[in-house]
Amino acid sequence: MPGVRRAAWGIVVHSLDRDERLFELNPGTLLVPASIVKLVSLASASDAVGWEFRYETTLRATGPTVDGVLMGDLLAVGSGDPSIAGRGGADLTAWADALMAAGVRRIGGRIIGDDDGLEEPRPQLAWAWDDLGYSTGALFGALNLAENRMEVTVTPGQSAGDPTTLSVEPHAGKRPLMNRSGTGAPGSAALLWPEQRPGETFLTIAGSIPQGAAPVRLQVSVGNPTLWFAAVLRHTLLERGIEVVGDAFDIDDVTPRPSPASATVLYTHRSATLAELARPMLADSINLYGEAVLRLNTPPGAFPTNDAALAGLRGRMAGWGIPDDAWQVVDGSGLSRRNAVSPEVFVSILRRMHDPSGRSPWLTALPAAGREGTLAERMKGPPAADNVRAKTGTMSNIRTLAGYVQTRDGERLAFAIMADGFEGSGRAAVEAVDRIVVRLAEFRR
Numbered sequence: 053m054p055g056v057r058r059a060a061w062g063i064v065v066h067s068l069d070r071d072e073r074l075f076e077l078n079p080g081t082l083l084v085p086a087s088i089v090k091l092v093s094l095a096s097a098s099d100a101v102g103w104e105f106r107y108e109t110t111l112r113a114t115g116p117t118v119d120g121v122l123m124g125d126l127l128a129v130g131s132g133d134p135s136i137a138g139r140g141g142a143d144l145t146a147w148a149d150a151l152m153a154a155g156v157r158r159i160g161g162r163i164i165g166d167d168d169g170l171e172e173p174r175p176q177l178a179w180a181w182d183d184l185g186y187s188t189g190a191l192f193g194a195l196n197l198a199e200n201r202m203e204v205t206v207t208p209g210q211s212a213g214d215p216t217t218l219s220v221e222p223h224a225g226k227r228p229l230m231n232r233s234g235t236g237a238p239g240s241a242a243l244l245w246p247e248q249r250p251g252e253t254f255l256t257i258a259g260s261i262p263q264g265a266a267p268v269r270l271q272v273s274v275g276n277p278t279l280w281f282a283a284v285l286r287h288t289l290l291e292r293g294i295e296v297v298g299d300a301f302d303i304d305d306v307t308p309r310p311s312p313a314s315a316t317v318l319y320t321h322r323s324a325t326l327a328e329l330a331r332p333m334l335a336d337s338i339n340l341y342g343e344a345v346l347r348l349n350t351p352p353g354a355f356p357t358n359d360a361a362l363a364g365l366r367g368r369m370a371g372w373g374i375p376d377d378a379w380q381v382v383d384g385s386g387l388s389r390r391n392a393v394s395p396e397v398f399v400s401i402l403r404r405m406h407d408p409s410g411r412s413p414w415l416t417a418l419p420a421a422g423r424e425g426t427l428a429e430r431m432k433g434p435p436a437a438d439n440v441r442a443k444t445g446t447m448s449n450i451r452t453l454a455g456y457v458q459t460r461d462g463e464r465l466a467f468a469i470m471a472d473g474f475e476g477s478g479r480a481a482v483e484a485v486d487r488i489v490v491r492l493a494e495f496r497r
Contacts, residue, residue, distance in 0.1 A: 053484045055476020062395040062470040065492060068406055068456075069463050080378065082392035083470045086445030088454045089386035089393065090342045092379075094330055095401050095414070096368045097348040103327040103413045105348065107133030109195070111147060112315035120157035125298070128285055129166040129312045130194035130278075132356070133323045134344035137284075138199040139332040140324055144285055148292035150319040159289070162298030165282035166312050167194035170347065171357040172304075173277050176383035178390040185246030185255055189387065190273040192343035195281040199340050200274045202227060204257060206244055207267040209235040218257055223287035226300065227275050228254035236260040246272040278302040327413035334417045334443055335425030339385035346384025358383070374400055386445060398454040398468035406456070406466065418442060418455055421489075431486050435460065435493040442467075442489070449473055451481040457489060460496040467492060 063077040097105075108131055115124025135141035167173070173193035175184060183189035187201035202224045207217040214235045220227065230252075233244055244259035255275065261268055274280040282300035289296055303309060323329065326345070333341035349364035350356040365381065379393040405414045419425035422437030426444040431437055442455025454468040469488055474481045 053480070053487075055480030056471055056474040056484045059471040059474035059481070062472075063468070063488070064395040064399045065465055065467045066399050066403060067463060068403065068466055074465065076396075079396040080394045082378075082380065082394055083452075083472045084389055084447065084450050085386055085391055085393045085398070085470065086447040086450050086452050087337045087339075087342075087386040088398060088443045088445040088452045088468070088470075089381055089391050090334060090337065090345075090384070091398060091401055091443050091454060092365070092369075092381060092393070093342050093346040093384040094333065094417070095405050096365050097345045098326060098330075098414070099368055100364065101326065101348045103325060103330075105326040107131050107135075107323040107344075109133050109136065109321045109323075110312075110317050111151065111319040111321075112312055112317050114161065114310045114315045116316075117154070117156055120155055122156050122159045122161070125161035125164050125310055126159050126318075127164050127166050127303075127310060127312055127315055128195060128281060129169065130196070130281070131169050132192070132194050132196075132344050132347055133321075134192065134196050134199065134338070134340045135323050135329055135332075136281075136321070137197050138340075139336060139338065140329045140341070144197075144288040145292065147285070147319055147321060148289050148294060151289070151294060152292065154318050156294060156318070158295040158297070160297050162306070163282045163286040163289070163296060163300045164303050164306055164310060165195050165278040165285075165301070166303045166310075167278040168303065168312075169356070170194040171355070176343070176358060176385075176388055178382065178388045180389070181250050182247065183387060184248035185272055187271040187273055188339050189248075190340055191275075191277055192340050193277045195278045196340060196344070197277070197281045197284050199338060200277045200280060201271050202274050202280070204229065204246070204270045204272050205267050206233060206257060206261055206270065208261045208263055208265050210263070211235065212237045212263050214263075216257075216261060223284045224274070224280075226279055226283045230254045230256045232256050232258045234260050236262045238263045242268055244268055244270060246270060248273065248275075276302060278304075327417075330413055330417035335419040337426050337444060337446075339387055342385030343383065372400070372404060386447075389447070395454075395468035395470050399466050402454065402456065402466035402468070406464075408464075415441060415456070430482065431490060436486075436490045439493055440489055445470075446478070449475075451478065451485055453485050453489065457492050459492065460494060463495075463497070465492055
């Protein structure tokens with residue numbers, strides 16, 4: 053097929069009804085999986101904590117409330133919930149209302165984000181630096197909000213060659229920005245991008261926007277997620293009528309550090325269940341969710357670092373009979389090119405997680421072809437549309453797909469298709485992968 057002849061292909065197709073291998077090509081070859089590694093994260097997390105698991109985040113007071121005034125700081129203590137004010141959860145309005153209901157009208161101290169329940173937010177192994185400015189490369193931590201993404205508006209200058217103007221919403225003002233974008237000639241192409249350059253604390257906005265063009269809105273990462281959470285919480289409290297005297301801080305920048313153990317819990321937020329969070333995680337392929345869910349593999353009693361979670365994952369995969377040398381995973385989202393997994397590993401997990409009723413949280417979280425999420429615009433006609441349920445994977449020169457399909461005569465198949473290092477366009481690779489899946493949907497004995 054044009055555009056993918058030079059790719060390294062790995063394909064496994066297995067009949068779930070007959071427990072029979074229908075087709076394989078390089079089934080044991082280690083290939084970069086991209087976002088289908090989220091299947092590994094979710095399957096293992098559901099085994100570790102169960103589908104009814106919920107994250108908890110608390111608001112705690114370091115002093116008493118006297119005549120409506122909290123005489124101290126307000127701590128937000130996180131446990132890694134990725135969903136607050138995102139596609140899997142509501143915003144902070146209820147949090148502010150709960151404080152109002154508790155009689156708090158004024159906070160005499162600061163708003164402090166406490167992220168000590170997990171390791172410090174950082175890029176995972178071999179994440180590309182040029183991903184980190186985008187919302188897809190946002191860092192994960194104990195406190196996350198709106199998927200740790202914010203919006204920067206770029207407005208062109210009056211004349212070609214003039215600098216642009218950058219603006220953000222009031223609650224995003226703590227994200228330092230460097231403007232390296234300019235105004236292009238009328239009718240020129242708009243090309244703008246964010247860069248979180250190595251060693252720089254600020255985010256660079258680079259590129260060009262033509263004179264006279266409408267402002268462009270960029271989705272970018274927020275940088276420090278803990279400070280971001282505290283700043284948005286403070287802004288929300290002010291909007292809801294609670295006065296806040298102090299500023300927003302990351303607990304790492306506060307001396308002396310307040311102790312959450314001795315603070316009074318004023319509000320506890322519980323996330324949606326893991327079963328509910330699985331839907332946006334897989335359908336929309338949210339990297340932040342993948343990182344959060346992987347941490348749930350941390351063995352009991354261990355501090356939840358990425359390495360501890362990977363150790364728990366390795367033990368779980370061994371218990372499932374998956375050989376250590378068949379996979380190498382270093383993050384939960386698939387953003388790292390150090391991930392290398394054979395297609396037979398994905399099919400083993402798909403077989404283990406399959407539910408013949410089709411109603412399990414696992415199966416219902418996978419997007420349906422032609423209808424949902426990252427598959428909404430793919431395989432939109434019969435026999436694949438609303439039949440195929442699968443997780444997509446996309447990186448430069450990599451396209452992957454793993455999931456389920458029923459044949460013409462109703463036989464249920466699990467499949468994994470991986471194309472690494474193709475020479476053509478991404479569109480050509482997607483078309484090649486989809487043609488294979490459509491052929492499976494057309495297959496009959």
